[in-house]
Amino acid sequence: xxxxxxxxxxxxxxxxxxxxxxxxxxxxxxxxxxxxxxxxxxxxxxxxxxxxxxxxxxxxxxxxxxxxxxxxxxxxxxxxxxxxxxxxxxxxxxxxxxxxxxxxxxxxxxxxxxxxxxxxxxxxxxxxxxxxxxxxxxxxxxxxxxxxxxxxxxxxxx
Numbered sequence: 232x233x234x235x236x237x238x239x240x241x242x243x244x245x246x247x248x249x250x251x252x253x254x255x256x257x258x259x260x261x262x263x264x265x266x267x268x269x270x271x272x273x274x275x276x277x278x279x280x281x282x283x284x285x286x287x288x289x290x291x292x293x294x295x296x297x298x299x300x301x302x303x304x305x306x307x308x309x310x311x312x313x314x315x316x317x318x319x320x321x322x323x324x325x326x327x328x329x330x331x332x333x334x335x336x337x338x339x340x341x342x343x344x345x346x347x348x349x350x351x352x353x354x355x356x357x358x359x360x361x362x363x364x365x366x367x368x369x370x371x372x373x374x375x376x377x378x379x380x381x382x383x384x385x386x387x388x389x
Contacts, residue, residue, distance in 0.1 A: 234355025236328035237265055237274040238321050239298070240330050240339035244382070247340050247364040261362065261386050265336050271333045274298045275324055277317035281305045313348040322347050329355040337376075338362040349375050362386075 239258075239281065248256045258276075276293045280286065280302040290300045301320060325335055329351045337344060340363035348359045351377075361368070363377035365383075373379040 233269045233334060234272045234332045235266065235269040235334045236272045236332040237298075238325055238334045238338065239274075239276045239330070240317060240321060240337075240341060241276050241278040241293075242316070243339045243341055244365070247367040248382060248387065251367055252384075253366045254389075256382065257386050257388045258293060258296055258298075261338070264380075264386070265362075266297075269334070271297065273328050275301055275321075277301050277303075279303055279305045288323055306332055308315075317359055325351060329357050331355065332361060334358045334364065334372055336360045338382075340364055340368030340372065342371050345369065345375045346370040349371065352377065 233288075242255050248254060254346070261296060274297055275300040278286075278290065278300060293300050301317070303317065303320075310319055321339070321344070322335075325337070325347055329335055335357055337348065337359060339361070348361065351357050351359050358377045358379045359375070361372055362380045362382055363372070365381045368379070
């Protein structure tokens with residue numbers, strides 16, 4: 232059976248889906264599609280923790296689906312800007328689990344992941360599938376992936 236590791240950049244997906252479709256990502260529909268006929272090695276959802284009840288409920292839904300939720304605290308800087316991305320954490324986990332998986336599924340439109348996708352394919356010889364909102368996903372990331380899967384109405388909550 233084909234093995235898969237799933238890595239979801241929750242903030243990126245939330246904002247791109249909201250901006251493009253005024254909707255929310257359907258994690259259950261995504262899970263069914265990404266795992267069909269595959270054995271899940273690891274599934275991480277990377278999120279920022281602001282500590283509110285609605286977020287905790289959402290994180291529990293992700294856990295119930297099958298994700299391990301990794302949280303970073305939301306940091307508001309003195310100048311009013313905010314910090315809280317998971318690029319390094321996602322990269323480290325992708326490299327680690329590429330050794331144990333046939334396929335890496337990355338859910339993000341962030342072009343910074345182009346180098347990661349290239350590395351996993353070249354060094355580990357693994358297939359990389361990228362899910363993203365087409366118009367808000369970096370072309371470099373789409374082109375680096377073995378397969379780009381559009382987040383469209385089939386993967387949205389109605």
